[in-house]
Amino acid sequence: MTHELIQELYSYFSTKSFIKAYKKDGKAVIGLLCNTVPEEIIHAAGAVPSRLIGTAENFELAPAKIPGWICNYAKRVFEDALSGKFDFVDGVVSSTSDDTKIHLFSAYNFYLKPEFSYLIQIPYVRDDLSRKFFVKELKRFAEKLSGFLQSEINDERIEYSISIYNRFRELLEVLNSMRMEDKPKLSGAEWMKIMQSSTSLLKEDINPLLEKLIEKLEERDGRGEYSMRVHLSGTDFHDIALIEMMESMGIAVVSDDFCTSFPAEQVNNGIEGIAENYLNQTACVLTSASTSIEERIEYIMSRFKESRAEGLIILRDRGCEICGHQCAFTMDAFRDVPTMVLDLDVPVTTEQYTTRIEAFIESYG
Amino acid sequence: MSESEWNPLGYKNLYRELFRKHLERQERLMKEGKKVGWFFSFSPSELIYVFDVISAYPEQYSAYCAARGSSVDLIDSAVGNGYSHFLCDYFKTTLGSLLTPEKATKPLMPVPDFIIDTRALCVAHHEMSEIFSRIFNIPKFTVTYPYWTKDSATNIDELTKIPERIEQSYVDYTISRLQKLVEFMERICNTEMDDKKFRDVFSTSEKTSKLLIEIAEMMMSKPTPGSQREIADLVFLGFFVLGSDYAYEFSLKAHKIIRERIKRREGVSENEKFRLLTFGIMPWHSLELYEYCERTGITFPINLYVNASLHLVDSKKPFESMVRRSLHFTNCSYDMMDGVVRNARKADVDGALLLENTGCRITSMITRALADTLNERLGISSLVIEAPQCDPRVMSMERAKTQIEAYVESLE
Numbered sequence: 001m002t003h004e005l006i007q008e009l010y011s012y013f014s015t016k017s018f019i020k021a022y023k024k025d026g027k028a029v030i031g032l033l034c035n036t037v038p039e040e041i042i043h044a045a046g047a048v049p050s051r052l053i054g055t056a057e058n059f060e061l062a063p064a065k066i067p068g069w070i071c072n073y074a075k076r077v078f079e080d081a082l083s084g085k086f087d088f089v090d091g092v093v094s095s096t097s098d099d100t101k102i103h104l105f106s107a108y109n110f111y112l113k114p115e116f117s118y119l120i121q122i123p124y125v126r127d128d129l130s131r132k133f134f135v136k137e138l139k140r141f142a143e144k145l146s147g148f149l150q151s152e153i154n155d156e157r158i159e160y161s162i163s164i165y166n167r168f169r170e171l172l173e174v175l176n177s178m179r180m181e182d183k184p185k186l187s188g189a190e191w192m193k194i195m196q197s198s199t200s201l202l203k204e205d206i207n208p209l210l211e212k213l214i215e216k217l218e219e220r221d222g223r224g225e226y227s228m229r230v231h232l233s234g235t236d237f238h239d240i241a242l243i244e245m246m247e248s249m250g251i252a253v254v255s256d257d258f259c260t261s262f263p264a265e266q267v268n269n270g271i272e273g274i275a276e277n278y279l280n281q282t283a284c285v286l287t288s289a290s291t292s293i294e295e296r297i298e299y300i301m302s303r304f305k306e307s308r309a310e311g312l313i314i315l316r317d318r319g320c321e322i323c324g325h326q327c328a329f330t331m332d333a334f335r336d337v338p339t340m341v342l343d344l345d346v347p348v349t350t351e352q353y354t355t356r357i358e359a360f361i362e363s364y365g
Numbered sequence: 366m367s368e369s370e371w372n373p374l375g376y377k378n379l380y381r382e383l384f385r386k387h388l389e390r391q392e393r394l395m396k397e398g399k400k401v402g403w404f405f406s407f408s409p410s411e412l413i414y415v416f417d418v419i420s421a422y423p424e425q426y427s428a429y430c431a432a433r434g435s436s437v438d439l440i441d442s443a444v445g446n447g448y449s450h451f452l453c454d455y456f457k458t459t460l461g462s463l464l465t466p467e468k469a470t471k472p473l474m475p476v477p478d479f480i481i482d483t484r485a486l487c488v489a490h491h492e493m494s495e496i497f498s499r500i501f502n503i504p505k506f507t508v509t510y511p512y513w514t515k516d517s518a519t520n521i522d523e524l525t526k527i528p529e530r531i532e533q534s535y536v537d538y539t540i541s542r543l544q545k546l547v548e549f550m551e552r553i554c555n556t557e558m559d560d561k562k563f564r565d566v567f568s569t570s571e572k573t574s575k576l577l578i579e580i581a582e583m584m585m586s587k588p589t590p591g592s593q594r595e596i597a598d599l600v601f602l603g604f605f606v607l608g609s610d611y612a613y614e615f616s617l618k619a620h621k622i623i624r625e626r627i628k629r630r631e632g633v634s635e636n637e638k639f640r641l642l643t644f645g646i647m648p649w650h651s652l653e654l655y656e657y658c659e660r661t662g663i664t665f666p667i668n669l670y671v672n673a674s675l676h677l678v679d680s681k682k683p684f685e686s687m688v689r690r691s692l693h694f695t696n697c698s699y700d701m702m703d704g705v706v707r708n709a710r711k712a713d714v715d716g717a718l719l720l721e722n723t724g725c726r727i728t729s730m731i732t733r734a735l736a737d738t739l740n741e742r743l744g745i746s747s748l749v750i751e752a753p754q755c756d757p758r759v760m761s762m763e764r765a766k767t768q769i770e771a772y773v774e775s776l777e
Contacts, residue, residue, distance in 0.1 A: 067721060067729045069451045099488045102512050103730035110699035110734050119517075119533065119698070123509045124484065124491055129545070130509070133538040140534065144516065198384075293495055316449065321726065324449030325456075325492040329499070331447055 002216040005192050007196040008293060009209060013053075018201045019088050022048045028149055028313040030116070031086060033077065033108070034101045035259040037120060038274045040267065041142050042093070043203070044161040046151045051199040052089070053238055053260070054080040058346040066107055072346045074104045074238035081112050089149065093141075098321055116148040126279060135275045158270050166266050168203040175217070180254050180307040183222025188232065188253025194240060195212035195261055197201065227254035227365035228338075231304045233251040233257050233330065234315035236321050237344075244266040245350040246313070249357055250365060255307030257300050266307030293326055295335045304337075311338040311364055313357075318345050338364035369662040370635035374622050376595040379615050381699045383602075385613035393741045400478040400553055405499060406674070407485035407510075407719035409687040411608035414566045415558060416550045422605050423493065427458035429754035433470040436461075442468065451723050454755035456493045463500060465683075469751035479503055479553050481546065484624075485510040485691035487727050506549040508542045510691040513536040514698045523704030524578045526692040529654055530553035539691075540684045545656065554589075567680040568607040574678040575709025576616035577603060581672055583623045585712035588632025589640060590623050593655035597647045608680070638662035639776055642709050644669035644735060645720025645728050650757035657766060658718070663773060664711040666726055669694065669735075671706060695727050699734040705740050716776055717747035718769070722754050748772040 012018050019029060030045040033038070039049035059068070061082035062075055080086055094105035094115045102119065109117045123130035141153050146153045165175035175194065179186040194213075198206055226330025232243070238260045241251055267277045304312060312334050316323045331339055340360045344352055394417060397400075401419040404410065413420045430436040436454070439461025444450050446464055448457060448646070462469035482505060483493030491507055520529035520652035532753060547558055577599060584591055606612040641658075643665045648654060655665060673693035678686045694705050709717075717739055722728045736747035750768055752760040 031558060032655045065733045067723070067732075068731065069723060069724060096484065096488070096512050099726035100730075102488070103726055106699045107730060107734060109735075117514070119512060121509070121513050123538070124507045125509065125542075127545075129538070129541050133541075136534055136538075293499060319451050320449070321452060321489060321492065323591070324452045325489075325496060326449030327449070329496075 002213065002220050005209070005213050005216060006193055009206075010193040011193050013196040013200045014194075015055060016088065016200055018205060019050060020050065023088055023358055024071065024201065028090040029088050030091045030093055030145075031089035031114070033092065033104055034097050036095040036097045036122060036278055037330070038138060040146065040161040040165050040274050041138060041271070042160065043143070043164065044153045044157040045145050047090075047145070047204055050089075051260075052077050052081075053196060053199055054078070054085075056080050056083070059346075060198045065111060065337075066104075069319050069322075071100050071146050071236065072344060073317070073320075074100045075319075075346060078104065078107060079228045080216075081108060086112075089114055091118075091145075093118045095120040096122050096235060100319075100321065101231050116145070118144055123279070129198065129338045131275065131279065135272050138271050138275050145232070155270055158274075162267050162270075162273070164207070167207050168198070168210070169247055169266060171207060171214065174214050178214075178217055181222050184226045184252050184254055185217045185220045185222045187243075187247050188256065189240050189247055191256075191261075192238060192240050192243055194268045196240075201238050225312065226250055227361050228252070228311050229254045229301070229307065230313055231255040231257070231307055232313050232315060233300055233307035234344075235293065235317060235320050236260050237315050237317070239344075239348045242350050242353065245353070246357055249354070250361055254309055255303045257294050257303055293329050295331055296326060300330060301333065304334075311340070311360070313360070314339070316343050318340050319344050368660055370633065371592070371656060371660045372631060372633055373592040374590065374593075374595050374619075374626060374633075376598075376619055376622070379618055380595075380598060381625065383606075383611055383615045385607060387483050390609075390611075391419050395475070401552075403474070403494075404479040405482055405486075405490040405494070405601070406604040407690055408481050408508075409546070409690070410473060410605055411566045411683070411687075412547065412550055413571050414608045415563050416554050416556075418550070418554065419475060420605065421477065423474070423497070424455045425453040425601065425605060426474045426648040427755050429645070430458050430470045431757075432460065432652060434650070435460065435468060435470040436610045436650065436755040437469040437506040439465065450678065451724050453487075453489050453493070454722070454753050456489065456496075457724075458755045459493075460496070463497075473636045477501055477503055479549075481508070482506075483691075484512075485508055485526055486693075487725075489726070504549075504553070506546055508539065508546055510688070510696070511537055511773070512696055512698075513692060513701065515701060518692060518697065518701075519716035521694075521697065521701065521704050523552065523690045523694060523708050523713055524581055524672055524675055526675075526689045528689075528692060529679060536685065536688050539688045543684050543687050552598045563683070564572070564680065566608045567678060567686070569610060569613050571678040571767065573602070573613045573616045574676060576613075576620045577675050578677055580616070580620055580623055581675060583627055584668075585666045586627050587640075587713065588630070588634065589666040590626040590632060590639040592659055593643065593665045593668055594631045594659075596665075596668055597655065600674040603671070607652040607678070608775070632664065633659050634662045634664050636662050637664050639773060640664055640666050640713060642667040642669065642714045642716070642717040642739070643719070644711070645732070645752060646670060646722045646725065646754040648720065648752040648754055648760055649692075650755065651760060651762045651765070652751075654765060655764065659771060662774075663769070667708055667714065671772040672708075676685055690699070695731055699731060702738045705735070709739060709743055709745075714743075714745060716745050716772070718753040718772075719749045720745050723751055723756070723759055724753060732741040746772075747773065
């Protein structure tokens with residue numbers, strides 16, 4: 001029953017059935033290219049925020065428009081966009097979180113010409129001036145969006161949206177704790193399915209489903225037999241098959257730090273609170289008090305410890321500049337724990353990783 | 366392809382003089398115990414001269430290593446230490462020189478006391494800066510610049526970077542960061558900024574910037590007066606030494622030479638056959654690429670990479686000028702290429718040679734959109750060559766020549 005419920009949730013990602021229904025009801029869908037875009041504002045405007053996740057395994061159209069060596073996330077999104085899989089999107093929003101996201105935004109606009117687009121300017125520091133600027137920037141975004149949608153974004157609607165999203169975060173916190181149990185009640189692959197499904201439903205629609213799922217999971221016997229608890233590290237990773245393969249080999253994926261997962265910090269106090277929350281995000285950190293590398297390592301370390309992981313597997317997207325710059329430091333910070341780096345490229349053929357994962361488990365599991 | 370007489374402007378001696386003066390300054394300041402800063406392209410170079418700091422540039426040093434043949438070993442060294450292959454060549458080369466200095470071209474970059482990064486071009490500068498500051502355990506300062514979209518800036522002149530309209534809140538925030546940068550420099554140098562010097566440096570910068578822009582404009586004359594072998598190096602002035610006296614002296618002389626060349630109606634190629642727009646960071650390991658083309662009658666009246674390094678400085682509005690520096694087409698959304706199209710039309714180009722720099726997301730991702738824009742709006746085709754700026758293994762010169770020959774045949 002629990003398995004079926006998760007599969008049902010995942011089917012909403014695959015079929016986009018909810019998205020289609022929202023469109024039918026006259027709602028606009030705003031595609032997001034980065035997790036640093038505050039969904040609450042889009043939600044408050046009456047639109048459907050949907051993080052775009054591409055599933056292309058082969059690339060026929062994108063290579064004519066963008067280089068083949070850039071990150072898998074961008075390549076897949078762009079291939080799917082060009083092949084019409086994101087035709088439901090009315091507008092696109094991204095942020096200046098990294099070079100690929102910026103230029104993916106530009107390429108998307110240039111070639112797909114959505115009716116609305118906005119690039120949120122993120123300050124790379126967290127001083128008072130930058131915080132104030134970011135609040136102003138989010139208000140500017142809200143104004144442009146409400147102009148496009150012909151809808152008002154007022155304090156009341158923002159507060160309502162925040163409450164919906166905070167409830168979603170609470171539920172994720174519960175689910176996250178379930179996958180960290182001694183006998184994890186939720187697998188890493190199941191967690192990723194839930195995360196992906198959340199991109200294709202309004203949060204007020206997914207929240208009751210998650211509540212139901214939590215009830216079912218509480219009755220579930222957790223997984224007692226596994227050889228190693230592992231934290232997965234990376235950026236816009238979403239290849240469920242690879243996680244399933246790891247778990248079938250005896251690994252329990254108890255935690256991750258992907259930006260395709262969802263940071264659980266609660267938001268307070270209107271747009272100012274939203275700005276504070278998103279500026280402090282560390283899942284794919286750029287802004288920081290010291291350096292983003294320190295902060296990112298601290299973040300990974302805290303998730304690693306909280307989940308009582310025994311090993312770290314870094315899923316390094318060959319074209320990801322954040323992974324590319326930070327991986328060496330992460331490995332160094334985790335030098336006293338079993339660590340392995342898997343270089344990823346699309347298509348992800350799980351077989352090529354089998355031997356390395358087996359060796360990892362044999363050595364440390 | 367048949368040979369044509371190659372007739373460069375003769376800037377070689379001017380560059381030699383420029384570098385000599387630059388190095389003399391560095392040595393003098395080193396002896397005086399001044400602070401060393403590492404800077405990247407699009408940083409406000411004027412502050413280097415206002416505060417009398419010794420400047421070093423990872424990008425320029427890496428280009429130097431590539432031209433001298435050491436960059437391959439340095440790139441391998443960085444990758445061997447856990448860094449991805451698909452990162453900026455400049456980063457990998459500089460990092461390699463830190464990890465394995467024995468393999469690096471000498472003189473090495475001076476050890477920095479501080480690092481300045483901006484996002485006036487790329488986030489990669491910010492990421493590199495973090496890593497270098499961590500390695501040296503030194504302070505860094507970041508200036509967040511906006512990436513410009515149609516709703517924040519319109520109708521930007523491609524050379525002067527003067528827009529018709531600009532989002533004031535973005536300008537104000539960037540200025541506030543630049544003012545903080547001045548405070549940071551004051552702390553680093555343990556001195557208050559000399560206002561007169563600030564004005565003087567920006568006055569020099571304004572005069573230099575005017576001359577450099579005019580040189581870029583004159584390059585669009587028919588026949589193309591100069592060689593990209595010389596013009597491409599103007600980025601050193603535009604990016605790194607703008608505000609210095611020696612950059613101004615260079616620009617005065619370079620301006621005079623090209624002006625006289627135009628009066629005589631002489632071109633770099635004896636028989637100009639095709640005029641191509643070019644874009645992309647120079648493959649510093651294969652500097653003869655442009656010369657090879659020019660010797661066969663293919664000239665380059667527009668180099669968008671050089672143009673990106675230019676902006677018209679207004680000494681009465683120094684902070685605004687520093688912000689406008691970021692209004693180059695590579696830092697604007699792809700639907701903002703009107704200025705590029707205008708100049709391409711003005712220069713009457715027949716096609717384009719675009720260099721896709723592997724590892725550089727900025728130059729690589731915009732390349733196809735640029736090619737499509739030139740095709741749609743001017744009906745001209747482009748040749749895209751994969752050309753990492755420091756790694757010759759990916760770009761074989763012979764293959765590039767064959768590609769160029771085939772492309773030129775298609776133009777005939």
